[in-house]
Amino acid sequence: MTANCLHDRLDALARDGTLESADRWRSRAEALDWLDSLSPVLSWDGAGGVADRAQALRARLERADATLGRRLRAAIRAGHGPALFRRWQQESPGPIEGEHYDALDELLAGVLRLTDPGAASRPLEPEMVFYQPTPARHALDMLARSRLGPRDVLVDLGSGLGHVPMLASICTGARAVGVEWQPSHVQVARRAARALGLHDVEFRAQDARDADLSGGTVFFLYTPFVGSVLRTVLDALRDEGTQRPIKVCTFGPCTRLVADETWLCTDEPVRADRVAVFQAAGPRKD
Numbered sequence: 001m002t003a004n005c006l007h008d009r010l011d012a013l014a015r016d017g018t019l020e021s022a023d024r025w026r027s028r029a030e031a032l033d034w035l036d037s038l039s040p041v042l043s044w045d046g047a048g049g050v051a052d053r054a055q056a057l058r059a060r061l062e063r064a065d066a067t068l069g070r071r072l073r074a075a076i077r078a079g080h081g082p083a084l085f086r087r088w089q090q091e092s093p094g095p096i097e098g099e100h101y102d103a104l105d106e107l108l109a110g111v112l113r114l115t116d117p118g119a120a121s122r123p124l125e126p127e128m129v130f131y132q133p134t135p136a137r138h139a140l141d142m143l144a145r146s147r148l149g150p151r152d153v154l155v156d157l158g159s160g161l162g163h164v165p166m167l168a169s170i171c172t173g174a175r176a177v178g179v180e181w182q183p184s185h186v187q188v189a190r191r192a193a194r195a196l197g198l199h200d201v202e203f204r205a206q207d208a209r210d211a212d213l214s215g216g217t218v219f220f221l222y223t224p225f226v227g228s229v230l231r232t233v234l235d236a237l238r239d240e241g242t243q244r245p246i247k248v249c250t251f252g253p254c255t256r257l258v259a260d261e262t263w264l265c266t267d268e269p270v271r272a273d274r275v276a277v278f279q280a281a282g283p284r285k286d
């Protein structure tokens with residue numbers, strides 16, 4: 001970018017008096033990304049005045065985001081989560097495919113305020129997959145397409161820092177359970193849920209192979225494990241799914257394997273870069 005372009009864009013952003021408003025969070029995220037991309041230019045000794053302007057703009061945008069985060073947390077504590085869910089879905093800017101993160105993840109980071117769990121307290125065993133959060137737009141897509149509602153119980157198998165169960169509870173009023181191998185992750189998730197006043201979310205520090213699945217109606221797996229661990233958990237889910245109707249939602253590489261389970265079916269095309277929603281038929285009729 002030339003010096004002129006840089007000045008022009010800084011001028012335009014500085015003049016934009018609506019940039020602080022609540023509904024401009026995507027534009028702020030875009031502007032903050034742009035400021036991040038300028039770091040190498042701004043750390044140059046001669047950048048002086050431009051660096052100061054960029055710094056002031058960043059502080060202004062971050063203040064607006066912090067204010068919005070506080071307002072959304074208060075709205076969630078007051079039980080207005082489902083209305084926020086509808087708004088986030090309507091404001092969704094287009095295709096959701098892909099594993100990248102976007103402005104919605106940044107917005108929700110300011111809402112859920114998940115802290116760093118520090119070094120892993122319990123080493124993962126072979127076939128267990130390390131923590132990586134589901135991009136928020138996919139989590140919301142899963143909640144909508146599984147039609148999760150207040151009578152449901154969502155179980156996230158390998159729940160990491162817990163944002164999927166928390167979003168399920170906030171957005172739909174469903175009960176939600178997170179089962180996670182790492183006790184340190186579970187501690188972070190419990191603290192965050194408590195701070196948001198989410199009483200219907202529970203986090204269990206447990207191996208998913210030992211989890212009691214009997215209360216769940218919708219199960220979510222963002223490829224938390226592979227191989228024999230996945231096989232054991234799918235067998236346990238099949239035992240549930242042949243007794244009663246359940247849904248199994250998946251994201252990432254495990255989708256391909258879950259799609260081969262003959263006790264599950266789906267009406268939609270199955271793709272690895274979007275959540276798949278499978279149904280189990282329930283008790284056999286013969």
Ligand SMILES: C[S@@+](CC[C@H](N)C(=O)[O-])C[C@H]1O[C@@H](n2cnc3c(N)ncnc32)[C@H](O)[C@@H]1O
Binds near residue numbers: 131159182222
């Ligand atoms: C890819 S992350 C998914 C996190 C979360 N479900 C989400 O979508 O944001 C996988 C998580 O599964 C956990 N995990 C791996 N093996 C597990 C097991 N056997 N039982 C419970 N959790 C496990 C990991 O510690 C990690 O946090």
